[in-house]
Amino acid sequence: MENKNIKFVFFGSGPLAESALYSLFKNNLTPSLVITSVDKKSGRNLELHRNIISVWCESKNIECWQPETLKGLEINSSPLGKEKFDVGIVVSYPKILRKEILDLPTSGCLNIHPSLLPKYRGPSPIQSALLNGDEKIGISIMKLDEEVDHGPILIQTEMDLESEDVNEKAERKAGAFGGEMLAQILNHYLDGSLKLIEQDHSKATTTSKFEKSEGEIKLDDKAEEVQNKFKALLPHIPIFFFIKHKDRDIRVKVNEIELDKDSAKDKQAKEIIKKVTPEGKSEMNFSDFEKGYL
Numbered sequence: 001m002e003n004k005n006i007k008f009v010f011f012g013s014g015p016l017a018e019s020a021l022y023s024l025f026k027n028n029l030t031p032s033l034v035i036t037s038v039d040k041k042s043g044r045n046l047e048l049h050r051n052i053i054s055v056w057c058e059s060k061n062i063e064c065w066q067p068e069t070l071k072g073l074e075i076n077s078s079p080l081g082k083e084k085f086d087v088g089i090v091v092s093y094p095k096i097l098r099k100e101i102l103d104l105p106t107s108g109c110l111n112i113h114p115s116l117l118p119k120y121r122g123p124s125p126i127q128s129a130l131l132n133g134d135e136k137i138g139i140s141i142m143k144l145d146e147e148v149d150h151g152p153i154l155i156q157t158e159m160d161l162e163s164e165d166v167n168e169k170a171e172r173k174a175g176a177f178g179g180e181m182l183a184q185i186l187n188h189y190l191d192g193s194l195k196l197i198e199q200d201h202s203k204a205t206t207t208s209k210f211e212k213s214e215g216e217i218k219l220d221d222k223a224e225e226v227q228n229k230f231k232a233l234l235p236h237i238p239i240f241f242f243i244k245h246k247d248r249d250i251r252v253k254v255n256e257i258e259l260d261k262d263s264a265k266d267k268q269a270k271e272i273i274k275k276v277t278p279e280g281k282s283e284m285n286f287s288d289f290e291k292g293y294l
Contacts, residue, residue, distance in 0.1 A: 003028040003183065006190070009080065009105065012030045013037040014093035016126075016170050016175040018052055019130050020091045020112050023179025025060070029186070033079055034064045037094060054119050080104060086190060089182065090144060091175065099146050108189055110146045112178035114171070116140060116156055118204035121149035128207040130232035133224065136160055137177045141185070143196060148206075152196035155185055163260045166231045210229070215239045217254070223264035223272045230257050241269075245293050252289070274288065 010021055010031040021034070036053040057064035065079045075081045080101065088109035090097065103107045115125035116138025129137045140156040142149070159177055161170060188194040215237045217226050230239050239254040256275040258264065264272055275284045278293065 003186065004030070006077055006087065006186065007032050007083065007085050008087045008089055009033045009035065010084045010089050010091075011035045011093040011097065011109075012089075013051065013053065013094060014092045014116060015171040016112075016178075017091040017093070017144060017177060018056075019175030020061045020089075020179035020182075021053065021056070021174040024089070024183055027180065027183035029183055030060075031062060031089075032083060032085065034062055034091070035079075036064060036066055038066045038068055070097070070101065070267075073101075075100065075104065087186070088144075091178070097144070102144055110154065110182065110186075110189070111142050111144050111149075111151070112175070112182060113140045113142060113149055114138070114174040114178065116158065117142060117149055117153060118199045120207050121204055122207035123209050124207040126174060127210060130165075130167060131172065131228050133228045134161065135176060139174055139181060141178065141182050142199075150199065150201070152198050154189055154194055154196060157181065166234055166259075167234060170231075205253075210237055211237070212237050213218040217241050217269055219268065219270040219273075221269040223267040223269055224261065226269040226272065227257065227259060227261070227264050230254070231259070243293060250293070251279045252293075255283055271290075 006029060008029070009032055012021060013036045016121045034053060034057050036051055039048055039050050039054070041048050051066065054064045054066060063079060085105040088102070088105045090109050090117055091112045097109065111124065113125065115129065117140040119138070120128050126137060136158045138156055138158055141154045143151045143154065145151040151271060159174060165173065185194060210233060215229070215233050217239060219241055233239065241251060241252050241254070242249050254273055254276055258272040258274065275283055276286055276289050277283045
């Protein structure tokens with residue numbers, strides 16, 4: 001079966017999924033249906049921001065469905081019940097897919113997961129790798145089962161991380177790479193010639209979602225640790241510290257630091273911070289902040 005003749009449904013949201021979807025499309029894999037997250041309101045004025053995947057689907061005349069929930073879904077009366085799919089492809093989709101949905105495509109559902117499974121199972125594999133200072137991340141393509149990141153592996157490989165690879169950039173690189181990998185092997189999976197390998201579940205490690213409080217640092221923290229936190233948590237969780245100024249605690253947001261690893265060796269956080277925004281003030285160079293606050 002040629003790529004262009006494969007009928008598949010794509011589930012995904014966010015930078016990882018966007019890049020994977022674009023990569024599949026470049027390889028003549030066009031989804032029959034895309035299922036993604038709802039549009040969200042954000043900012044002070046709570047303006048509605050279109051989901052980038054839904055905008056892309058509109059431009060390509062691809063059907064896109066953005067359900068609030070999949071709980072209690074009547075498949076036959078939903079877009080999923082309109083046609084038969086050869087396979088489902090799932091990338092960073094935030095909702096749990098029950099067995100009935102996983103089994104709907106003839107050959108089940110595949111997942112692009114950005115780690116060398118069974119390491120870093122769960123919702124934040126790239127963030128966890130960056131936070132731990134890993135120099136490489138993995139890309140695994142697996143067949144989904146009912147447990148989290150538990151299914152057998154089709155293929156996996158490593159991808160180098162560069163000094164400037166912050167969270168979202170690393171996600172986009174991993175998504176593009178994973179989409180390319182899947183495009184090369186999908187036919188072999190569908191015709192049964194690809195051997196699937198069970199994970200060694202005894203070696204599994206798990207990740208979890210990060211809390212906003214985890215963005216706090218101290219100026220005397222090790223610079224390398226702050227670099228890792230900056231790369232892992234932004235843009236979703238701001239990096240900040242507190243100082244005592246004029247008898248009150250001031251929250252200071254860190255906007256820019258030196259990212260090169262060599263620049264952080266044997267240094268403290270305050271030696272690599274470049275730009276900050278003190279509470280109630282405009283952004284300033286850290287050198288100016290030191291003169292006025294420290």
